[in-house]
Amino acid sequence: MDLTDIGRIVLRWAHAVAALFWVGGSLFLFLVYRPAARFLPETARQLFEKAVRQRFRELVNTAVAVLLVSGMVLTFDRLSSPAATTAYALVLGTKIVLALLAFYLALELGGGRRVSIRLGRHLVGAPELILGIGLVIYLLVAILRLLYERGAGG
Numbered sequence: 001m002d003l004t005d006i007g008r009i010v011l012r013w014a015h016a017v018a019a020l021f022w023v024g025g026s027l028f029l030f031l032v033y034r035p036a037a038r039f040l041p042e043t044a045r046q047l048f049e050k051a052v053r054q055r056f057r058e059l060v061n062t063a064v065a066v067l068l069v070s071g072m073v074l075t076f077d078r079l080s081s082p083a084a085t086t087a088y089a090l091v092l093g094t095k096i097v098l099a100l101l102a103f104y105l106a107l108e109l110g111g112g113r114r115v116s117i118r119l120g121r122h123l124v125g126a127p128e129l130i131l132g133i134g135l136v137i138y139l140l141v142a143i144l145r146l147l148y149e150r151g152a153g154g
């Protein structure tokens, strides 16, 4: 193992942990915090929600910065390998576009703007969209790993 390998390990770790904080944090908000907060009295809930939003926004800002920087280096590293086939590049491109969309939605949300899209009869807000995109990105990562291993002959 040389210095480049250690750099790769640190980058992948930072990228994976930042993704975990963002997507895992969003899942926690939806599955645990939101249902539990309904039991709080209205005024306490509003105050608590404001504090949670503020703290989560700080966490997401850091996660986005780490994901962008580590993601760019990982992209150059992966694409410079012969194991990166056209299919790999296409799936990676889709992942990056989706990630940029999620970053944009997070920025709008942080600025206090309401973004939503209509899916049939349902209005889907930015937090739900970000979580959905994050979960799709995890699926694309699983595909990327498989494509990369195949490209490397593994």
Ligand code: HEM
Pocket (backbone or CB within 6 Å): 012, 015, 016, 019, 023, 067, 068, 070, 071, 072, 074, 075, 076, 078, 092, 095, 096, 099, 100, 102, 134, 137, 138, 141, 144, 145, 148
């Ligand atoms: C919402 C934002 C993002 C999430 C949730 C996310 C998530 C992940 C996860 C979980 C991995 C697997 C890490 C590992 O175990 O090695 C990964 C790998 C990777 N990500 Fe991201 N990522 C995001 C944004 C980005 C961005 C913006 C870029 C590029 C600019 C990027 C490029 C990559 C690359 C090249 C890999 C390596 C894929 C492979 O295994 O072949 N990611 N990402």
